[in-house]
Amino acid sequence: MASDIKILTDKINIPGIETFEVYRKNGGYAAVEKAIKKMSPDEIVEEVKKSGIRGRGGAGFPMGMKWSFLAKPEGIPRYLVCNGDESEPGTFKDHYLMKNIPHLLIEGMIVSSFALGANKSFIYVRGELMYVIRILEKAIEEAKNAGFLGKNILGSGYDLELVVQPGGGAYICGEETALLESLEGKRGNPRNKPPFPAIKGLYQSPTVVNNVESIATTSWIINHGGDEYAKLGIGRSTGTKLISASGHVKKPGVYEIELGLPVEEFIYSDQYLGGIREGHQLKAVVAGGSSVPILPANLIMKTANGEPRLMSYESLSDGGFATGTMLGSGGFIAMDETTCIVRNTWNFSRFYHHESCGQCSPCREGTGWMEKVLHKIEHGHGKMSDIDLLVDVAKRIEGNTICPLGDAAAWPVGSAIRHFRDEFEWHITHPHEATQKGAVFMNKSILV
Amino acid sequence: MSEKIEFTEDRLKKVEEIIGRYPADRKKSALLPVLHLAQEQYGWVSSATMDYVAGLLDLQPVEVYEVATFYTMFHLEPVGKHVIEYCRTGPCSTMGGEDVYDHLKQKLGIKSNETTSDGLFTLKEVECLAACGWGPCFQIREKYYMHLDNQKIDEIIEDLSK
Ligand SMILES: Cc1cc2nc3c(=O)[nH]c(=O)nc-3n(C[C@H](O)[C@H](O)[C@H](O)COP(=O)(O)O)c2cc1C
Ligand code: SF4
Ligand code: FES
Numbered sequence: 125m126a127s128d129i130k131i132l133t134d135k136i137n138i139p140g141i142e143t144f145e146v147y148r149k150n151g152g153y154a155a156v157e158k159a160i161k162k163m164s165p166d167e168i169v170e171e172v173k174k175s176g177i178r179g180r181g182g183a184g185f186p187m188g189m190k191w192s193f194l195a196k197p198e199g200i201p202r203y204l205v206c207n208g209d210e211s212e213p214g215t216f217k218d219h220y221l222m223k224n225i226p227h228l229l230i231e232g233m234i235v236s237s238f239a240l241g242a243n244k245s246f247i248y249v250r251g252e253l254m255y256v257i258r259i260l261e262k263a264i265e266e267a268k269n270a271g272f273l274g275k276n277i278l279g280s281g282y283d284l285e286l287v288v289q290p291g292g293g294a295y296i297c298g299e300e301t302a303l304l305e306s307l308e309g310k311r312g313n314p315r316n317k318p319p320f321p322a323i324k325g326l327y328q329s330p331t332v333v334n335n336v337e338s339i340a341t342t343s344w345i346i347n348h349g350g351d352e353y354a355k356l357g358i359g360r361s362t363g364t365k366l367i368s369a370s371g372h373v374k375k376p377g378v379y380e381i382e383l384g385l386p387v388e389e390f391i392y393s394d395q396y397l398g399g400i401r402e403g404h405q406l407k408a409v410v411a412g413g414s415s416v417p418i419l420p421a422n423l424i425m426k427t428a429n430g431e432p433r434l435m436s437y438e439s440l441s442d443g444g445f446a447t448g449t450m451l452g453s454g455g456f457i458a459m460d461e462t463t464c465i466v467r468n469t470w471n472f473s474r475f476y477h478h479e480s481c482g483q484c485s486p487c488r489e490g491t492g493w494m495e496k497v498l499h500k501i502e503h504g505h506g507k508m509s510d511i512d513l514l515v516d517v518a519k520r521i522e523g524n525t526i527c528p529l530g531d532a533a534a535w536p537v538g539s540a541i542r543h544f545r546d547e548f549e550w551h552i553t554h555p556h557e558a559t560q561k562g563a564v565f566m567n568k569s570i571l572v
Numbered sequence: 573m574s575e576k577i578e579f580t581e582d583r584l585k586k587v588e589e590i591i592g593r594y595p596a597d598r599k600k601s602a603l604l605p606v607l608h609l610a611q612e613q614y615g616w617v618s619s620a621t622m623d624y625v626a627g628l629l630d631l632q633p634v635e636v637y638e639v640a641t642f643y644t645m646f647h648l649e650p651v652g653k654h655v656i657e658y659c660r661t662g663p664c665s666t667m668g669g670e671d672v673y674d675h676l677k678q679k680l681g682i683k684s685n686e687t688t689s690d691g692l693f694t695l696k697e698v699e700c701l702a703a704c705g706w707g708p709c710f711q712i713r714e715k716y717y718m719h720l721d722n723q724k725i726d727e728i729i730e731d732l733s734k
Contacts, residue, residue: 213661213700251608251645252657252701254714287593292604292643295699309600311642327598369705370663376705414662455704457663471662475699
């Protein structure tokens with residue numbers, strides 16, 4: 125049974141928690157003291173490994189393992205770069221965390237930088253969040269004045285400088301190598317891999333890139349130990365996760381859940397989303413940000429085998445792409461029966477086309493093509509053969525590109541057709557009806 | 573348009589501070605923050621501004637053009653006093669964003685990428701602003717406006733028109 129334990133957001137509502145003084149009074153920076161005074165960098169890496177935490181930026185790669193891959197050649201600086209680009213539609217959890225409790229991230233950055241042996245670390249934040257950047261810069265200044273940053277932290281001889289870097293409005297800069305290019309003052313074109321950032325990252329030096337939420341969690345892991353963290357959650361999905369919920373639910377917002385919480389409880393209990401808005405029924409969910417496969421309501425509640433679906437990496441992906449999806453970044457988008465899946469798919473396609481960096485032709489051409497065909501269908505000019513054409517284009521992009529944006533663009537289209545094909549067909553056979561404002565095809569059997 | 577481009581004293585100091593954040597041979601990293609500073613002062617980024625920024629950071633002008641044209645936040649044409657950047661992406665649309673946007677366009681009497689004749693407002697459509705559960709939303713400069721509906725739009729526009 126999932127508990128309601130909170131480790132990232134337990135103090136988020138304390139008045140003044142954005143200031144150093146209040147954060148410190150409430151136990152803040154204890155992890156820095158413990159890490160720097162009582163632990164060695166390797167011991168910290170070991171605790172993070174034991175915690176089993178997986179990267180919260182979307183890919184879910186084990187954080188401790190990533191840290192242990194970092195190359196450590198003599199005389200070459202190493203970098204920690206925090207990914208606060210947060211541009212995946214449906215995802216707004218890092219925004220919430222950084223603006224409300226900035227010191228949690230700063231504290232995590234200090235602990236993590238110490239563990240990795242970095243003396244200069246960066247927090248890359250999407251440029252639109254300039255007001256959050258100013259909040260972080262203020263928090264850094266406060267931490268510095270209190271001796272937790274800068275030269276000779278707490279008299280240990282360890283130096284660390286934190287730099288907040290603004291992006292310029294480009295989703296692709298969330299991809300870690302594009303982010304590094306951007307941080308070097310260039311266009312955000314993803315790099316060919318290998319070499320991986322752990323060997324050659326920022327300024328050609330060994331670099332770890334981690335999500336805001338991942339880094340913010342390290343303080344708790346240091347304070348309580350990796351084993352304690354690993355007790356939370358379910359199976360290989362250890363710990364808690366921030367879920368940002370949007371769409372047709374009664375209470376959209378950011379929630380911290382213990383992994384393993386049943387999806388049904390998350391949607392319908394008053395503690396979380398409070399159910400679907402009055403008088404409506406759930407039709408579909410995109411559970412982990414716009415990139416992950418969309419599922420009809422019946423399949424998000426229960427797996428194809430009839431097991432209750434849980435909020436965990438494994439349960440959400442149960443059934444593979446045929447009947448499952450992914451936890452991704454935790455951007456949970458709920459849609460009721462008034463939602464037109466074709467229109468939503470077209471909207472997402474337009475997003476990916478707009479955000480493709482254009483380096484590889486399957487992505488550049490394919491995203492444009494999908495957007496065009498979906499636009500045609502949505503506006504009553506589609507042909508039956510267009511549906512298979514879309515499936516074909518999506519398949520040709522998948523796996524054939526430099527970075528995963530190509531996959532991210534293909535999955536929403538492939539999954540929408542897989543589960544809502546009748547809705548696409550209806551648009552084609554009923555072009556006049558389908559283009560009426562508010563008209564939606566209804567297949568009642570999938571509603572919950 | 574041969575307006576002389578020169579940062580204010582404050583901004584020049586800020587540029588020095590920004591350059592100091594990176595390793596000495598990595599001045600180019602300062603480009604995005606300095607372009608933001610430029611847009612803060614001039615409202616948009618002209619080619620004269622890009623040349624000026626190139627000079628500040630010892631870059632070739634083309635290195636600045638390449639970057640300024642890649643990132644959508646930089647306005648490469650003159651804009652109105654208030655640039656409204658409206659989120660058009662899925663979750664905000666799901667929460668009623670399309671109707672609210674229609675109302676906004678009607679209220680201002682312009683379409684996307686246009687500026688009102690009095691030069692007060694420019695309208696731009698942008699992608700997800702990381703505020704999806706608080707949508708529909710738009711941004712004007714650094715400020716986020718969330719939970720928008722027709723009435724709120726009217727109030728905001730009237731307020732900014734004063
Ligand atoms: C197109 C694209 C966009 C991404 N956007 C983000 C993002 O906004 N934030 C993020 O943390 N990771 C994002 N990622 C994942 C990063 O590449 C990387 O895996 C992550 O930052 C690593 O941190 P983690 O291991 O802590 O999750 C994105 C990946 C792709 C392919
Ligand atoms: S997959 Fe798309 S976004 Fe990624 S490198 Fe290729 S063109 Fe650029
Ligand atoms: S979809 Fe509008 S802020 Fe994310």
